Every structure is written in structure tokens, then in C-alpha cells.
């Protein structure tokens with residue numbers, strides 16, 4: 001199969017969908033890989049590294065026009081819509097339930113659109129989202145520590161303390177993938193860490209894997225109020241699948257937090273878990289409400305593209321290989337997790353929640369596959 005790797009043109013996106021190591025794997029499987037000029041530059045992969053591993057470098061037109069399978073990181077943006085076409089399999093993050101213009105562009109073009117974020121295993125894991133949660137979770141305490149510094153508007157406190165001086169306190173709301181990874185790094189920085197969770201089973205698991213080094217508390221309204229008032233850094237890491245994040249921190253609770261403390265709302269991509277949260281960018285990451293610095297960057301992994309690119313491609317590559325080796329139809333017939341990734345095929349919406357979100361017609365994937373040429 002001819003596999004294209006497009007350069008991301010969305011502002012502030014430095015990741016790339018395939019590493020030179022991944023290109024070599026695909027070439028070894030007998031595929032042809034064409035990488036757009038400069039596609040890997042933001043992640044410190046020069047064109048020469050791809051060429052050295054068997055890929056070819058091509059123009060934007062060549063990559064989009066010649067590819068049978070096109071790999072991207074972010075959803076196509078408006079200038080790319082006209083490049084979508086029948087016969088192309090697009091594999092990328094799409095998030096189209098919240099993007100009607102893109103949904104229509106995908107449907108009208110006849111492209112086969114497979115979304116990283118809806119690839120879902122039978123036990124309901126999202127393997128292509130997990131690494132970004134790991135990255136964001138590990139970044140959150142770093143952001144907290146940074147904005148606690150006095151010149152950054154913070155309280156002027158070192159999370160790790162020193163001998164004879166108390167540690168800072170980090171409270172993590174939600175002990176899933178983000179929460180666990182945030183706790184690991186906060187512990188590493190020397191902070192005193194508390195995780196507020198709702199699932200007792202999850203707390204038992206965290207107790208075990210973190211060897212009792214964190215306090216695990218039931219996430220009630222009262223506990224959130226008490227813990228946030230006592231914290232130096234609060235990290236929002238809750239998720240209710242398929243729903244907006246619950247507003248667990250009210251405006252009054254934020255007002256009750258310490259002057260110069262930091263609230264890092266990782267759940268901001270689902271609307272945020274405080275009444276005072278609104279999305280920010282890496283260019284302008286923070287704002288202050290009632291003396292509390294809010295860090296609410298919606299694409300935190302974009303700050304560390306070298307790590308994020310490698311973490312992402314580690315998990316996407318097996319699926320890329322399956323599509324390339326077997327063709328999309330065969331690959332989804334064999335792997336239900338990948339089948340759940342197909343959002344649009346042959347002008348039909350094959351992912352129910354997307355159709356529902358836009359009031360458009362839903363067609364089960366099996367019905368489209370029977371008649372499809374992919």
C-alpha cells in the first residue's frame with residue numbers, strides 16, 4: 001500500500017503521525033511510505049532520517065494525491081477539506097462529534113475516516129487516547145510547580161520542600177490515567193499527594209500500585225472543598241466517558257483556595273471540571289481567578305512533541321500495519337477495536353454518537369462494508 005504522512009498545518013501542532021522507525025517497519029512490510037517535506041521537523045525528525053529508513057520525501061500535493069492510506073495527527077482543517085477524496089483511508093484524531101463542518105466534508109468527499117479516539121477494545125479501553133493522557137498527566141505537576149514560583153505569580157513554594165521545610169500539597173481529582181501519571185510525577189517532585197476518586201475499585205488499585213504513598217479519598221463535594229482549600233496545586237483529571245466533565249469545583253471553592261495556588265484543569269478538553277475553567281493555549285496558558293492561577297491548556301501533549309509523537313506512534317503503528325497489510329475491510333473484520341474507529345465510510349456515518357450529535361443518519365459499518373470497495 002502507498003502510505004502518506006502529512007505535515008500538520010493546525011497552529012501549534014508539532015507532532016507527526018509516523019516516526020522514521022515506524023517508516024522502516026512499514027517499508028519492511030513491503031509498503032511504500034511518502035512523507036511530506038518537513039513533516040517530522042517539529043518532533044526533531046529531519047527528512048533525511050525518513051529517507052535513511054526507506055521512505056520517500058514528497059510535496060504536500062503528492063502525499064495527499066498519491067496515498068491510499070494517509071496518516072495524520074490532528075483532524076483536517078478547512079484548507080485541507082478539498083484534499084479529501086474517495087478511495088483514501090484517513091487515519092488520525094478526528095473528534096468530529098464536536099465538528100459539523102468537518103463531518104460534512106468527510107461525508108461529502110467519500111473518504112474512509114478512521115478516528116484514533118474511537119478505536120476501543122472490548123473491555124472499553126481507548127488505546128490510542130491513553131498515551132496522550134499519560135503525557136498530559138505527567139506534565140500537569142510540572143506546570144503546577146512552575147506556576148507556584150513567585151515570579152510566575154505563584155505562592156512562591158517549592159513542591160518538594162527541603163530538609164526542615166514542609167512539602168507542598170498536590171490534590172488530584174480523578175485517579176484514571178491522567179490522575180495516576182500526575183500522582184507519580186508529583187511524588188517524584190517530593191510533594192505530598194492526595195487523589196480524590198469516586199471508584200473504590202480504582203482506589204484499591206491505586207493504593208496497590210502506588211504502594212500507599214498517596215492519600216486516597218472518596219471524591220465527595222465536602223472532600224473536594226476541604227482538600228482544595230488546603231492544596232498548593234489542584235489537578236483536574238476526571239472523565240465521565242462520552243459526557244462533559246462535571247463541574248466539581250464551584251466558584252466558591254476556587255475562591256476558598258490559597259492565594260497564589262495553581263489549578264491545572266487537564267479535563268478542559270471535556271469542558272473542564274471547575275466553574276471558573278476556560279480553555280487556554282500554549283501561547284497564553286494561564287489566567288487568574290480569585291488569586292488562583294488557572295492552567296487550562298486543551299492540548300497539553302503538544303508542548304512536548306518529541307515524547308508525544310513517539311508515544312502516539314508506538315500505539316498507532318500496529319493498527320497502521322493492519323490496515324496496510326490487509327486493507328481496511330479485512331482489518332476491521334478481524335479487529336473489532338479498529339472497526340469502532342471507523343467514523344465515516346463511503347459517504348455514510350458509521351459511528352452512532354457522531355450521527356446523533358449532528359442529527360444525521362447513522363448506518364452500521366457492516367451495512368456499508370458489504371458494498372464498499374475499501
Ligand SMILES: NC(=O)c1ccc[n+]([C@@H]2O[C@H](COP(=O)([O-])OP(=O)(O)OC[C@H]3O[C@@H](n4cnc5c(N)ncnc54)[C@H](O)[C@@H]3O)[C@@H](O)[C@H]2O)c1
Nearest residue numbers: 132133136174175176177178198219238239267298299300
Ligand atoms: N488537556 C489535555 O491536553 C488532555 C490530554 C489528555 C487527556 N485529557 C483529559 O483528561 C481527562 C482524564 O482523562 P483520563 O484518560 O485520565 O480518563 P480516565 O477515564 O482514565 O480517568 C477518569 C477518572 O475520573 C474518575 N471520576 C469520574 N468522576 C469523578 C468524580 N466526580 N470525582 C473523582 N473522580 C471521578 C473516574 O472514576 C476515572 O478513574 C479527560 O477529560 C481527558 O479528555 C486532557
